[in-house]
Every structure is written in C-alpha cells, then in structure tokens.
Amino acid sequence: MAVYKRTYKGYSGTLTPKWSRFLILPRYSYSRLFKSKFLLLFDLACLIYPLGCVAYIYLAHNLSFLRAFGARAGMLSVDADFFLTYCSFQGGMAYLMTAFVGPSLVSPDLANNALPLFLCRPFSRTEYVMGRMSVLLFLLSTVTWVPGLILFGVQWSLAGWQWARDNWWIAGALFIGSLIWIVVLSLIGMAMSAWVKWKVLAGTLIIAIFIAGAGFGAAINAVMRTRYGLLINLTQVIATVWRKLFRLSADTGIDLMNAWIALGVACAICLWLLTRKVRAFEVVK
Amino acid sequence: MTPKFPSANFRTWRLQIAAVIRLEMKKTFFAKRGLWVYLLALAPVLLFMGRAIDLMRTSETRQEMASAHPVSSEVLGKIRPSMNEDEPGMTIDDVIKKAGEPYARRAFYAGRGRRGRTQIVSMSYTDQQDDYTFTFVDGELVGVNRREHPNLQQDTLIFATVFQFFYLRLAIFFGCVGIFMNLFRGEMIDKSLHFYLLAPIRREVLLVGKYLAGLAATVVIFTTSTALQLWMLLLPYDASAYLHGAGWHHIFAYLGVTALACLGYGSVFLAAGLLVRNPIIPAATVLLWESANLFLPAALKKISVIFYLQSLCPVVAPPEKDMNPLLALLISSAEATRPAWAITGLVALTLVILVVASMRARKLEINYGTD
Amino acid sequence: MPAPPPIEQSLVVLEDISRFYGEVLGVNRVTLSIPPGITSLVGPNGSGKTTLMNLITGLVRPTRGSISVLGVAPTDPERLFRLLGYSTQFDSFPKGLTGFQFIYSFLRLFGYEHAECERLAWKSIERVNLVEPAKRKVAGYSKGMRQRIKLAQAIAHDPRVLVLDEPLNGLDPLVRAETIALFRELAAEGRHVIVSSHILHEVDMISDQVILMSNGYVVAEGKIQGVRDEISDQPMQVLIRCNRPAALASKVFDEASVVEARLHADGGGLLIKTRDANRFYRLLNHIALNGIEIESVAPVDDNVNSVYEYLIGGEESK
Numbered sequence: 013m014a015v016y017k018r019t020y021k022g023y024s025g026t027l028t029p030k031w032s033r034f035l036i037l038p039r040y041s042y043s044r045l046f047k048s049k050f051l052l053l054f055d056l057a058c059l060i061y062p063l064g065c066v067a068y069i070y071l072a073h074n075l076s077f078l079r080a081f082g083a084r085a086g087m088l089s090v091d092a093d094f095f096l097t098y099c100s101f102q103g104g105m106a107y108l109m110t111a112f113v114g115p116s117l118v119s120p121d122l123a124n125n126a127l128p129l130f131l132c133r134p135f136s137r138t139e140y141v142m143g144r145m146s147v148l149l150f151l152l153s154t155v156t157w158v159p160g161l162i163l164f165g166v167q168w169s170l171a172g173w174q175w176a177r178d179n180w181w182i183a184g185a186l187f188i189g190s191l192i193w194i195v196v197l198s199l200i201g202m203a204m205s206a207w208v209k210w211k212v213l214a215g216t217l218i219i220a221i222f223i224a225g226a227g228f229g230a231a232i233n234a235v236m237r238t239r240y241g242l243l244i245n246l247t248q249v250i251a252t253v254w255r256k257l258f259r260l261s262a263d264t265g266i267d268l269m270n271a272w273i274a275l276g277v278a279c280a281i282c283l284w285l286l287t288r289k290v291r292a293f294e295v296v297k
Numbered sequence: 298m299t300p301k302f303p304s305a306n307f308r309t310w311r312l313q314i315a316a317v318i319r320l321e322m323k324k325t326f327f328a329k330r331g332l333w334v335y336l337l338a339l340a341p342v343l344l345f346m347g348r349a350i351d352l353m354r355t356s357e358t359r360q361e362m363a364s365a366h367p368v369s370s371e372v373l374g375k376i377r378p379s380m381n382e383d384e385p386g387m388t389i390d391d392v393i394k395k396a397g398e399p400y401a402r403r404a405f406y407a408g409r410g411r412r413g414r415t416q417i418v419s420m421s422y423t424d425q426q427d428d429y430t431f432t433f434v435d436g437e438l439v440g441v442n443r444r445e446h447p448n449l450q451q452d453t454l455i456f457a458t459v460f461q462f463f464y465l466r467l468a469i470f471f472g473c474v475g476i477f478m479n480l481f482r483g484e485m486i487d488k489s490l491h492f493y494l495l496a497p498i499r500r501e502v503l504l505v506g507k508y509l510a511g512l513a514a515t516v517v518i519f520t521t522s523t524a525l526q527l528w529m530l531l532l533p534y535d536a537s538a539y540l541h542g543a544g545w546h547h548i549f550a551y552l553g554v555t556a557l558a559c560l561g562y563g564s565v566f567l568a569a570g571l572l573v574r575n576p577i578i579p580a581a582t583v584l585l586w587e588s589a590n591l592f593l594p595a596a597l598k599k600i601s602v603i604f605y606l607q608s609l610c611p612v613v614a615p616p617e618k619d620m621n622p623l624l625a626l627l628i629s630s631a632e633a634t635r636p637a638w639a640i641t642g643l644v645a646l647t648l649v650i651l652v653v654a655s656m657r658a659r660k661l662e663i664n665y666g667t668d
Numbered sequence: 669m670p671a672p673p674p675i676e677q678s679l680v681v682l683e684d685i686s687r688f689y690g691e692v693l694g695v696n697r698v699t700l701s702i703p704p705g706i707t708s709l710v711g712p713n714g715s716g717k718t719t720l721m722n723l724i725t726g727l728v729r730p731t732r733g734s735i736s737v738l739g740v741a742p743t744d745p746e747r748l749f750r751l752l753g754y755s756t757q758f759d760s761f762p763k764g765l766t767g768f769q770f771i772y773s774f775l776r777l778f779g780y781e782h783a784e785c786e787r788l789a790w791k792s793i794e795r796v797n798l799v800e801p802a803k804r805k806v807a808g809y810s811k812g813m814r815q816r817i818k819l820a821q822a823i824a825h826d827p828r829v830l831v832l833d834e835p836l837n838g839l840d841p842l843v844r845a846e847t848i849a850l851f852r853e854l855a856a857e858g859r860h861v862i863v864s865s866h867i868l869h870e871v872d873m874i875s876d877q878v879i880l881m882s883n884g885y886v887v888a889e890g891k892i893q894g895v896r897d898e899i900s901d902q903p904m905q906v907l908i909r910c911n912r913p914a915a916l917a918s919k920v921f922d923e924a925s926v927v928e929a930r931l932h933a934d935g936g937g938l939l940i941k942t943r944d945a946n947r948f949y950r951l952l953n954h955i956a957l958n959g960i961e962i963e964s965v966a967p968v969d970d971n972v973n974s975v976y977e978y979l980i981g982g983e984e985s986k
Binding site for chain 1: 330333337340341344345347348351447455458459462463466467468471474475478479482483486487575576577580581584
Binding site: 308309312315316319320323324327487488491492493494496497498499500660662663664665 | 749
C-alpha cells in the first residue's frame, strides 16, 4: 500500500476501567480449574462440615430433641468456642485447597514463557499477581468466612436479636480471622507457584512449608529448650490470632505480638519471592 | 575421521553412567531451584550450632558464678517450701544463711487494688550441675525450680528425637522428593529429556546413571549435614569418654542411616516420577503412611522405609512428652529388626523399585504436554 | 533375529506404520523406503511430519507396523543412535550449559574419551560457524544460534542418517545458504538427510526426493518430476518465450492435448496447459522449424510449490 494513503487509525472507542482489568485473568482460571472433577468434589466436601454445624445449631435450639436425649437447654452451646472450632476446621480445608489450586496459578505461565505475553501489554506485575491471587481469595472465601457468616446468621435467627447484639463481634472475628488466613495462604500458594515452574513441586513445597515447618519448630523447641520454635509453625501462629479474636485464652504457647510478627514476616517473604520471579524477562549470566 | 565406536560392554556402560552423573551434577548440586534442599539440610545444623554456642557461653558463665558463690548440691537439695499450711516456710534470710548469697536475685511487685501489692523475689543458685531458683512471695519460700544443666546423655536423646522425627521423616523425605522427582519428570517439564533418549545409551543405564547422580547429591548433602549436626552436638562437651565408648559407633550408624534413607526414598521418588504423571499423590501417600507408622500394628509397621531406618538408629527416641494421651495409647511397639536384615531389606526394596522403574523407562515416550 | 537383507541396510524403511494419540491420528499406514540423499518431508502443520520423525528415532512407538533404520530397529537405541542424529523442533536445552558443554556432554554419553569428545565437539561447532559463541550459555543464544547448535549436536558424532525437523527455522539468508550447502555436502557423502520444511522453493533446490504428507497420510513420494508427472488431473503448465507468441498460440490450438493457451503479460511469451507434455514438446520442435523463433521452453509447475498446491492445497481449501 502506498505510504501516502495512511488510513490506519488507532482504537478510539471506550475502554474498560483500568482497575477491573486484572479480573480478566481469573475468568480463564476458573474455567480451567472447574474442569477438574477432583477439585469440584473437594469443593463440595468442604461444605459438609458447615452443613453439620447448621444441624448442630438447629438441634441446640430444638427443645424437644434435647429433652428426648435427657439434655438440658444450653448444653449444646453455640458460642465463640464453636465458631473457633469451625474456623480451625475450615482453615485446614482451605490449606488443602491452596495446595491443590495454588500451583496452577503462576507455574504454567513460567513453564510456557507466557509472562512476557501478559507483561508486554499495559498490564502491571501487580495486576497480574492480583488477578491470579483473586482466584484463591474467592475460592478460599467460599469455604471459610462465607459459610461462617451464614452459620452466624442461622444462629442469630434462632437465638434472637439479643444474642446477636451480645455476640456481633463473633461475626467480625470470623470474617477478619478467615481473611487473614486466606491472605497468608494465597501469598504462600502464589509464591511457591512462582518459585518453581513445576506445578507438582510447587504443591509439594506448599505442603512441606507447613509440615516441615511444624516439625522444625518442634525440633527448635526440643534442642533450644524454648517455645520460639512454635513461631515457625504457621498453624499454631494463626490459632493464637484466632483465639485472641474470639476472646478465648491464648494457651498456644505463643505471644500475640510475636504471632502477628511471624505472619507479617511470612507475607513479606512471599511478596519478595513474587517480586523476584514475576518478571517479563530472564537474566542469563 | 569417523570416530570409532567403543563396543557396548560394561566398560561403555560405566563411561556412560559417569557421563550422565557429570551432566546431572550441575543440575542437582548447583541449581538455584534446589536451594530449598540445602536449606532443609542446613536448618538442623544451624539449630545445633546455636545450641552449641549457647551452651558454651552459659557453661563459662555458670563456672564463674559457681566459683564466686560456691554451694553444694546437698545443701540446695534440702531447701524446700513448707508442706504444712500452718508451718511458715523458709525466709530469704534462712536461705541465704544456708546457701550463701545467690548469683542472681530479682524482685518485683504484683497485684493492685485493695489487697495491696505483693512482693515476689527470686534467687538463683548453681552447684555446677543444676540451676536452682527459689521463689519467695512476701518473704516466704513458696517454690523451688530445679533445672538440670544439659548433659551429653540428655542431648543424645534430643538428637535422636530430632533425627528420627524431623530429619528422617521430613528433611530427607522432602529433599529426596525434590531431587529425585526432578530427574525424569522435571526434565520433561523442561523439555530436555529427549537429548538423553537420542543418545546411544540403554534406558536402564540412563536410569541407573540418573539415580546414582541423585543419590550422590542427596548423600553428600544430608550426610554432611548429619556429620555437622553431630559435631555441633559434641562441641560443648568433653566427648572423649563418649567417643571411646559407643560414640563412633553412634556417629557411623547415623551417617549410615542417612545414606540408607537417601537410597530408599530416592528409589521410591525416582520411580514415582517415572510411573505417575502427578507424583504428588504417591509422595503424599508415602508421607502419610510413614507418619502413621508409629500407630500401625506391628505387621504393617514393617511395610515402610522408616521402620527399618529407625531399627538402625543407635538411640531409641523417646515419645513426645506433650503428646496427647489418646495418641500415646495408640502407639504400638514392634520388635526392632536386626541391622543386617534391615539393610538387606532396604537394599532389596530399592533394587526391586529400580527394576520396575527401568521397565517403565524402556517404554518412555516423548510427549511434552502441559504438565 | 535374522539380519535384514543387504539392500535394507542402506535404507530407512517404514512398513505400514500407524500412530494414534488416543483418538487423534498422528500418521496412518505409512510405508516408505528412504534412500541416501536429501529427502524432504513436506506438508501443512499437523500433517504428521514430526510424528514420523519421532517414530523413526524411537521417541514415540508406533501403534502398528515396523521401522528399520539401516537395519536397526528404533527399540535398540544403543545401536541406532550411533548411526542416527536428530535435530528436533524443541527449542529447549539442558539448563546452565554453554554451547560447547552441550555438545561435549552428550558426546560423553557415547562412551568416548575426553579428548575425542573435545575434538568432535569443536569440529561440529566449526561446521556450523559457532566457534565464538560456543563458550557462552545456550540460554543467551539467539533463535538462529540455538538452531545451529542443535544441528551441531546432531552431526557431532558423524551419523549416517540425519533427521532434521525444520532446521532452517530462524536462520538468516546467509546462514541458510551455508546450512543448505552443508546438507548437500553430507548427502554427497552417501548419508541419508531427512529434512522437514515449509520453505518450498528451498525444498525444491536441495531435495533429491520429497515425501508429501497431509492429515497423517503420505500423499506422494519420490523425485519431484516423477510426482508431477503422475498428477494427471492437473495439466502441465509450460512457458514458451518466443518472438511471435500469438502466431504460436494459433498453431498450438490445433493440438488436442493443449487445453489452454494464454499470452504472457509482457507480450513475449505464451503460457500453455497441456495434458501430454512429451507430445507437446515434439510439436514444438515442428513449430520451431516453421519460422517462429523459440527462445526458451520451461515447465512452470514442475516444482514442489505447485505439487503441494495440487495435492494438498486443494484438500485444505475443502
């Protein structure tokens, strides 16, 4: 075509809002993830415990049931302890889900050299990480605080407005406690997925961090005759935070301030790993 | 000039295995992605190093204190709080009269409100063997805390516990997962396995070469770690009596168990990488099985690598003090296997697994999908 | 197992080879005997060229049929890869190695001693003109350099059979010409050089025979002129340059085998389509004696491009 014609013009129509563009990434992640029957079944299995809790709450308010078993009203209590147990159990399921889902987020892009394809568009690394992480944030929310708040609602509806007024803070504890755990798990899942190109190895590392971390923490306590080893045991650390949020005695052996610092350090390390690995280029020396 | 091909015989296989090991060394020993394996091996070394430094430092301090404030263990052993509510306990002056001035004394006040504040005083003594801390509330002795100084016998038990419950089951386990699974499955991910399959090398020879490369790497990394841990363990003590006794036997036993663990777990994960597309499942299965080994009946205990490894450990690790009583009830014991049988069993198991893996390797095809 | 007949020890033989990936067809019922020289595998993407090469080299196993490379089965890698070198399509390399180390390390797998490996490695590096970058890491190479180092690795042990999957990919024109010259040199030594390529005019230039593939089937094989002659449903196109193309056109129309005659745009030639090229050439001799000065006669579609278009292009457009 002769140069003088120059009929090309750039796109001048409306653009989608910049803040929401990172949401394009999860679209394809969800469709890929839910093709896996195993994950679908696991997702459903995560809802079994909350359903059991609903039944428990109902029975706790069902006087005829209590009388039939010779139990007094109030014997099956739905209190902070109940919701803490819920948090702990579902937190464990969230950890397993991270080990299954986390590795498939960044590793395949690294293995197939797809990062430059994303990052050569007007799309920042932060948006990329947020897009991928939002998958985990959503999935883990569906198994933690979302059913938890529903449970709170069920208890509220059966116990009445007075109970809700006295215990509104439990809902807050559920939400904040779950959110903290979700963020920590998501960062760990993303960091391990970015650190190794192989999904399977990333999954192994996610599992190893918790299991080997707990084991090494116990080793530190045994060798150094201290309790600071518990700070490497992330499940104990988050249990400390949860117990404080639910206003229960924190007898985990960890000071609350130290627990927050441990969580902060874990998140910082994960962010550093992500900064190092999520790049559009590779330096060969 | 057309090269003359060496004839296919044991000499050629030896050269080829050496070539495979040479190729793998860079990837297994010096790869950045393998850094976490080094961290797993280094972590317990740093732990024992920290302990050694702490012990040596406190030992010097304790000796200085004991020299400045000498008191016998007999005297300290006799200082007790009153068991009778009507009988008043010993006062601070009583204790000082018997045992002399303490090497450390702390006082603080607790409580508030109408009851007023309570004075709490703690005084520390040492007889070079143990530390005694006497606690006084409002001047009356209410408690005695006796803390044994670390000794080599205790520390060997601690080492046995750390070795068997953390190092073998977790550190070496995950280290072997990372290194051995990478040998074949990792090459497929990197799309570089075909270079090996396009060389005039039998698949079985290739498998042996890769296995030996992984074994060399894990044995070097983890036995070095074990040796350093033992060195750090013995450093704060005068270990000549221990070494003249069972010491060297213990050291070589631990090093041998470490090497055998790499041998056994290595073969399992090499085979898992070849046989299964997603090796995390067999790895998780083996981990669960080995973790549950303590609670399995005697017959099932023997179907695991960890049982034989623990049979070969020179010191039996005591069960965890803080273990849930229910779990403690479930722990069953099984008669330990004789060392010769344990080693033979492990080696035989390794060979069987490698044979099965080599049969799979013969049928290996290159199909680099998205793994 | 009895030794194959002597003729088969100079051929790459595929007998009724099929390979399925589940329900997806890789190649189906392929029977070929590939002699020494440069043989080009030509076909669109997904036609089965790489699958065929992988079958020959044992990287995949056939679902059915048998393969013999100079009398050696692909299930015998110890013997096969002393005779065969394969430059694959995969653009990935073992991590952390320089170009020299890459070739040297895999030569050690042959069981050669250090000195021999060094000599062979440098020899192959020199052949592909990568001496200077040889000490740099392969990960830092350009696309063309990576292509050449793969080629160097394939030829390092002086194989009798070379299988090269798109070896000219990413090469600049100068290097491409040098590489083609290398292929000719290797073929002239009596080796089998099996090349797959999409660059049809180069295939035309270098190949002694071609194998055309489409949808997992071999559509045609042999020397290009022979293949063209067998495509009877497509009349041969001949361009005749002469001083009086219009007069020539009127004379050739009398010939029954001529189906079309078209004046060339520059007015100095005539494009003829004929069903019988040999008969037409005899006619031309007669016409030339009758006052029309014929400058040149050249078949226009006697090349890989045209054959490809007739045999495969038609299928694709369906």
